Amino acid sequence: MSKDHNYIWNQCLDVIKKQIVGQPFKTWFEPVKPVSVVKNVLTIQVPNKFFYEWLEEHYVSELKMAIRQVLGPSGSLEYQIMVENHRQIGTKSPESQSTAVSSYPEPKMMNPFVIPGIKKIKIESQLQTQNRFENFVIGECNKLAASAGMAVAKNPGGTAFNPLVVYGDTGLGKTHLVQAIGNEILTLHPEKQVLYVSVEKFTNQVIQAIKNQTVSDFMQFYQLVDTLIIDDIHFLSKREKTQELFFNIFNHLHQSRHEST
Numbered sequence: 001m002s003k004d005h006n007y008i009w010n011q012c013l014d015v016i017k018k019q020i021v022g023q024p025f026k027t028w029f030e031p032v033k034p035v036s037v038v039k040n041v042l043t044i045q046v047p048n049k050f051f052y053e054w055l056e057e058h059y060v061s062e063l064k065m066a067i068r069q070v071l072g073p074s075g076s077l078e079y080q081i082m083v084e085n086h087r088q089i090g091t092k093s094p095e096s097q098s099t100a101v102s103s104y105p106e107p108k109m110m111n112p113f114v115i116p117g118i119k120k121i122k123i124e125s126q127l128q129t130q131n132r133f134e135n136f137v138i139g140e141c142n143k144l145a146a147s148a149g150m151a152v153a154k155n156p157g158g159t160a161f162n163p164l165v166v167y168g169d170t171g172l173g174k175t176h177l178v179q180a181i182g183n184e185i186l187t188l189h190p191e192k193q194v195l196y197v198s199v200e201k202f203t204n205q206v207i208q209a210i211k212n213q214t215v216s217d218f219m220q221f222y223q224l225v226d227t228l229i230i231d232d233i234h235f236l237s238k239r240e241k242t243q244e245l246f247f248n249i250f251n252h253l254h255q256s257r258h259e260s261t
Contacts, residue, residue, distance in 0.1 A: 008042055008070055009034035015066035020059065027143050028055060035080055040071045045080040049160040052079050054147065123225060125186060125194045131179035142172060149177055153184035156192065156227050163250070167234070178229050185227050192226040199232045206242045215245070222249045 009032075016029060031051070035043040046052050055063065067075040133153075138146045145168075148161050164181075166174050182194045197205075209218035222228065228249070236243050 005034040005037045005042065008037050009044065011070045012042070012063075012066040015069050016059075016062050019062045019065075023143070027147070028059060037071075040075045041078055042067060042071065042075070043078045043080060049081050051144075052081050053160055054151070123193045123195055125182060126196045127179050127182045127186075127194070127229075129183060131176045132183050133180045136173065136176055136180050141168070142177070145177060149181045150184070153181045154188060156185050156189065165233070175231055178231065182227060182229050193224060194227040194229070195222075195225045196229040196231070199230055199235045202230060202246070203236075203239055203242045206245055209245075210241070219245065219249065223252050225253065228253060 013029060017025060020029065028051075031047055033045040035045050037043070046055065063077060067077050133146070133150060136146065145166055148159075148164060149166075151159050152161055152164050166178055168174055179196060182196050185192055185194050205218060209215045230246075236246060
C-alpha cells in the first residue's frame with residue numbers, strides 16, 4: 001500500500017516549522033503541494049523554477065532533515081515545476097546528485113549587433129537612490145516579486161528570471177521595486193552599467209533616432225548596458241517599430257547574459 005503523500009508532507013512541514021517560522025514559512029512552504037510518495041521518494045510540486053532554486057539554495061538542509069526524519073535515512077525528494085503552458089518538468093534534489101530531466105526552452109536569438117571600437121563609458125543609471133529594498137514594503141501581494149528581485153540583484157544575468165517582468169495594479173510599488181533592483185546591483189556590483197528608463201522616454205528616443213537617422217548609434221548605446229530596466233513596458237504593445245528595436249536590444253543583452261527588467 002502506497003503511503004499518503006499529503007500525510008507525509010504534513011509531517012515534514014511539522015519538522016520544518018521548528019526551524020522556519022513566520023513569513024518565510026508562509027512564502028516558501030505553504031504554496032508547495034505534495035504529489036506522490038513512491039519507495040521513500042516524496043515528489044512535491046512548486047510554482048516555478050525560481051521557487052525550486054530558492055528552496056534548494058536557502059532551505060535544502062531543512063528539507064533534507066525533514067525528509068529523513070519522516071521517511072528514514074533512505075528518504076529523498078523530487079520536484080515537479082509548473083511552467084506557463086501547464087506542462088510539468090521534473091528534477092531531483094541535488095542531495096540525490098541527479099540533474100534536471102528537462103529544461104525551459106531557450107528563446108530563438110537573433111544575431112547581436114557588432115560594436116567595433118567602442119570605448120567603455122560610464123552610463124548614468126537614472127535611478128532614484130531612495131528607492132531601495134530597505135524601505136520597500138513587502139506584503140502578501142508582492143513577496144514573491146520582491147524575493148525574485150533580490151535574487152536578480154545578487155546575481156544579475158545568472159538567475160532563472162532573465163528577463164524579470166514585474167506586473168500588477170497601479171500604486172503597488174512596481175517602480176520602487178525595479179529601481180531597488182538597480183540600486184542594489186550598483187551597490188553589490190559597482191562595475192555594472194545599469195540604466196533605468198521609462199517606456200515613454202525609450203519610445204521618444206526611438207522616434208528621434210529614426211528621424212535623425214541615428215538608429216545605429218541608439219542601438220550601440222543600449223548594447224553597452226549590463227542591466228536594462230524599462231518601466232511600464234506593456235505600453236509597447238501597439239508600437240511596432242519600437243518593439244522591433246527593443247527586441248533586437250533585448251536579444252543582444254540576453255545572449256550576452258545581461259539582465260533585463
